[in-house]
Amino acid sequence: MTLTRRHGSATVALPSEREVLVTRKFDAPAELLFDVLTKPEHVRVWFTDGDQDLEVCDIDLRVGGDYRYVGVFADGTRCAFHGTFIEIERPTRTVETWVFEGRPDDEAVETVELHEQGGVTTMRNVLAFKDQATRDATLWAAADGVHAADGIQGSYDNLEDYLATLT
Amino acid sequence: MARAAAASDVFNAISETHRREILDALMPGERPVGELVDALRLTQAQVSKHLRVLSDAGLVKCRADGRRRLYRVDHERLRPLHDWMEKYERHWNARLDRLDDYLGDLQRKDAE
Numbered sequence: 001m002t003l004t005r006r007h008g009s010a011t012v013a014l015p016s017e018r019e020v021l022v023t024r025k026f027d028a029p030a031e032l033l034f035d036v037l038t039k040p041e042h043v044r045v046w047f048t049d050g051d052q053d054l055e056v057c058d059i060d061l062r063v064g065g066d067y068r069y070v071g072v073f074a075d076g077t078r079c080a081f082h083g084t085f086i087e088i089e090r091p092t093r094t095v096e097t098w099v100f101e102g103r104p105d106d107e108a109v110e111t112v113e114l115h116e117q118g119g120v121t122t123m124r125n126v127l128a129f130k131d132q133a134t135r136d137a138t139l140w141a142a143a144d145g146v147h148a149a150d151g152i153q154g155s156y157d158n159l160e161d162y163l164a165t166l167t
Numbered sequence: 168m169a170r171a172a173a174a175s176d177v178f179n180a181i182s183e184t185h186r187r188e189i190l191d192a193l194m195p196g197e198r199p200v201g202e203l204v205d206a207l208r209l210t211q212a213q214v215s216k217h218l219r220v221l222s223d224a225g226l227v228k229c230r231a232d233g234r235r236r237l238y239r240v241d242h243e244r245l246r247p248l249h250d251w252m253e254k255y256e257r258h259w260n261a262r263l264d265r266l267d268d269y270l271g272d273l274q275r276k277d278a279e
Contacts, residue, residue, distance in 0.1 A: 046268070
C-alpha cells in the first residue's frame with residue numbers, strides 16, 4: 001500500500017550530548033494520535049512490520065503504571081523494552097522511563113509531546129540518557145539490531161516482488 | 168566489533184562542545200592553529216589538546232606548511248556518524264510510516 005504522505009519523513013537530531021530527538025508530523029488530530037500511540041489494540045497494528053511479531057504489548061496508562069513491548073524477529077531474536085509512566089497529560093504529553101532490556105542498567109527517560117495545529121499534529125519524542133556514552137552505546141546497539149532487521153525486511157520485499165511476477 | 172569501536176571513538180571525539188566548534192571551523196577548509204585560537208577564543212594549549220583528541224579519532228588531519236601546522240577535517244571519518252544517523256532515521260521512518268498509514272485508515276473509516 002502506498003499513500004501520499006503530506007508531511008514527509010521523521011527527522012532525527014542529537015539536541016544535546018545525552019539526548020536524541022525524533023520529530024514527525026501527522027495528518028491527524030492529537031487526540032487520535034495519542035490513542036494510537038498508547039492503546040495496545042492500536043499499537044499492535046503499526047508497531048512491527050512483517051519481519052517482527054509483537055509478542056507482548058502491555059500498556060498500563062496511568063502514572064506509576066508499567067508498559068512492556070517484546071518483538072520477535074523471524075530468526076527468533078527477541079527485542080524487548082519496558083518502563084513506567086511518570087506523567088500523563090492526554091492528549092499532549094507523556095513522560096516515561098525507557099529501558100532496552102538488552103542493556104538493563106542504562107535507563108533513559110522518554111518524553112513524547114503532541115502539538116496540534118490546523119488538524120496536523122507534530123510529535124516530538126526525546127530520549128534522554130544519563131550521559132553521552134550511555135546514549136551512544138544503547139542507540140548504536142539498537143541501530144545495529146535494526147540493521148539486521150533491514151536485511152530480513154529486504155528479503156521479504158524480494159519475495160513479494162517475486163510473487164508479484166507469478167500472478 | 169571493529170566498526171562499533173570506530174564509531175564510538177568518533178562519538179567521544181565530538182561529545183565536547185569546543186571540539187564540535189573546531190570541526191565546524193574546519194568544515195570550509197584547512198586552517199592553522201592560530202586561526203582556531205582566535206575564532207574560538209580559547210588558549211593555544213586548549214585548542215592543541217582538543218585537536219589531539221580529534222586527531223586520535225582520525226577526524227582531523229594535519230600537515231606542515233613551513234613553520235605552520237595546518238589542520239583539516241577528514242570527511243571520510245565522519246561517515247560512521249552519518250551512517251548511524253541514517254540507520255536510526257530509517258528505522259523510525261519505517262515504523263512511523265506504518266503509524267501514518269494506520270491513522271489514515273482510521274480517519275477514512277470514521278468519515279464513511
